[in-house]
Amino acid sequence: MSGSFPMNGGDGIYSYTKNSEYQREASNNVKEMIDMTIVEKLDVKHLTFASRSIHLADLGCSVGPNTFIAMQNVMAAMEKKYYAQSLPSEDLEFQVFFNDHISNDFNTLFASLPVDRKYFGVGVPGSFYDRLFPSSSLHFVHSSYALHWLSKVPEKLLDKNSSTWNKGKIHYTGASDEVMKAYAAQFESDMENFLDARAKEIVVGGMMVLIMQSLPDNIDHSKTPTGVIFKFVEDGLMDMVNAGIISEPQVDMFNLPVYSASAKEMTRLIESNGCFSIEKMELIDPRSKDAPINAQAVIMHVRAAMEGVIVKHFGRDIVDDLFEHISQKCMEDFHLMESSNMKGTQLFIVLKRK
C-alpha cells in the first residue's frame, strides 16, 4: 500500500473545499508569523537579483480555497518587504506552483483559482517526496498540513509473522512500541527524501515554511485530537467487523499512513540534511479561539480528508455506512475530543536554504 491519498475533490457536501475550515484556521493562525518571518528574515533583494520573477510553491495544496489564501498572504508579505526596503515592487511577477498528488482533483483547483489573481498559477502533479522542480528554481516553499501523510504504510506492518503486525489497530495510537518505531522510521526516510529534494530545488537564501501536525513532548498520541479521531475510526471499523460487513483481517491490514512528528525529530532530521538553517521552530496551537468544536463538523472534516485512503482499502460501498458508525462514536464520546490536548499540536517551522 503506497501512493497517494488525496483529499476529497469536487465541491460537494463531503468535499475538502467545503470541509477544511479547521485547516484554514490553522493556516490563518500562522499568517502573522509568516508575515513577520518574511519581513525579518527574507532577503528579497538577493532573491530577485537575476530576475524580477518570484517562484512560490505550495506543496500538498489540495483543492483550495486554503491554498489560495495562504499563497496570497505570502505574496502580500513579500511586497511589504520590498516596500520596507524601498525596493521597486511594481514589476515583480509571481509564479505560484500548486502541488499535490497526481490523483488530486486539479480540475476543481484550477476552476476555483481566484479570477482577480495577480500571479501566474500552475499545477504540479506528483509526490513531494520526489523531485518536482528544476534545480534552484524556487524562492519560497510553503506546506501546510500535508507532511503528516507518509509516502506509504510502513511495510513491516503488513507482515503477519512479525512483531509489527498491527492486529486490530489502524495506527500507532495505542499500538506496540515496534509499530510506533516502524512509523517513526518511515517518517524519517520520507522526511529525508523531502529535505533532499527541496535542498536541490530552493535557491540559496530561499525560504521554506512548514506547518505540520505535531506531537508535543510528554503527551501520548491517544490524548491528542488526532489520536481521539483515529480511535473513533478504529471503533467504527470494529463495529462493522462485528456486524459482519467487513472482515477482521481487512482491518488488520489497514493502517493510516499518518505521523505526527515532534520538534526534536524535525530538528534532528533538518540538521542531518545540513542544507537549511532553522530560522524558527515552534509548537503552537492549531486553533486561535476557544470556540466550542462541533461533532458534526469534525466528522465532515475527517471524511473530506480520510475518505480517499479508506475507499482505497475497503472500497466505496462501505463508506456511508462506516461514517455513520464513526459519527455515532464521535457523538457518544465527544467529551474525549473536548478534553483532548490540542495545545502545541501544530509545529511551525521556518527554514532558509544555506
Added chain:
Amino acid sequence: MSGSFPMNGGDGIYSYTKNSEYQREASNNVKEMIDMTIVEKLDVKHLTFASRSIHLADLGCSVGPNTFIAMQNVMAAMEKKYYAQSLPSEDLEFQVFFNDHISNDFNTLFASLPVDRKYFGVGVPGSFYDRLFPSSSLHFVHSSYALHWLSKVPEKLLDKNSSTWNKGKIHYTGASDEVMKAYAAQFESDMENFLDARAKEIVVGGMMVLIMQSLPDNIDHSKTPTGVIFKFVEDGLMDMVNAGIISEPQVDMFNLPVYSASAKEMTRLIESNGCFSIEKMELIDPRSKDAPINAQAVIMHVRAAMEGVIVKHFGRDIVDDLFEHISQKCMEDFHLMESSNMKGTQLFIVLKRK
C-alpha cells in the same frame, strides 16, 4: 459567447485521448521539420547560459497523448543539438508547461503523463490569448492545432439587425463576405494578443513552433476537409430543426469559433508585431500517407473536438441525436470529403524571438 471550448476529456469512447490520431499524424508529419529547425537554428548554448534548466510550453495541449509525443520529440532534438555542439547535456533539466483552458481535463492529462518521463511536468490553466507565464521565462513554445480556435465568436454575428447576422449558417464557410470579414477581424485581434503575450514570455533567442490549420491560396474554405465537415454539422443541425428538435433561431445564434488563416495573414501579423523573425513559414499537407480516410473515424474525431462547443450552446441532451444526423450526412456525402483539397491545409511556422 466567449470562453473555452476544450476537447472531450476522460478516456471514454468519444474522448480526445482516443480520437486524435489525425492530429497526431499531423504532428508526426512535422517532427522531422522541427528536428531540423532546432538543429539548424536554435542556439542552445546561449539559451542555457544562465541556468541548466530549459522551459518548454505546449499551448493548447488538450489531454494527451499527442502533447507528450510532441514535447518528447522537441527535447530529443535539443539534446541532439547539444551533442552536435559538443556541449554537456547530462545535467540539463527540462520543465514542460502543458497549457490549455481552465475547463480542459487536466486530471486526465496528469494521470496519463508518461511514468518514465525525464522532465518536470506542470499544468498551466488559462487562455493563450492572455499572459500565462512570467516575462522571459520560456525557451521553446509549441502549439499544434490549437490556434484555429478563436477566443470567441465575433460579436457582430449575433446582432440580428446587422449584415453580419449569420442566418442558417454556423461558420463563414458559404456565408457572406461581411461574415468572413468579421471572422478575419476576430482572428487578427486574437493573434495580436497571442503574439504580444508570447513576445513578453519568450527569452531572446527562444523559439516558437506553430502548427495551424490553414487555408491555401485560391482555395475556397468549402472545398477543404474542415469546410466539408462544417457543412455536415450544419446540415445535421438543420435536419434537427426540420424534425422540430431544436429551433431555427438557436442555429442562427450558433457559430463555430474556428478560423483557418492563410500564410499571408500570418506573415503580416507577425511582421506587425515585430518581435519575432520568421525562420520558416510553409504550407504542408496534414497527412503523410495516401491511406484512405474512414467516415466513422472522421466523425469520432469531429465529436471529440467539437462536442464541447456544441453542448455549450445546445445542451447535452441533443448531442447523441445530432451526431447520428452528422454521421448520416457524412456517410451519404463522403465523396465530398474524399475529393476535398487537403493539400497545403496545414501551416508550419517557426519563429525566433529577436
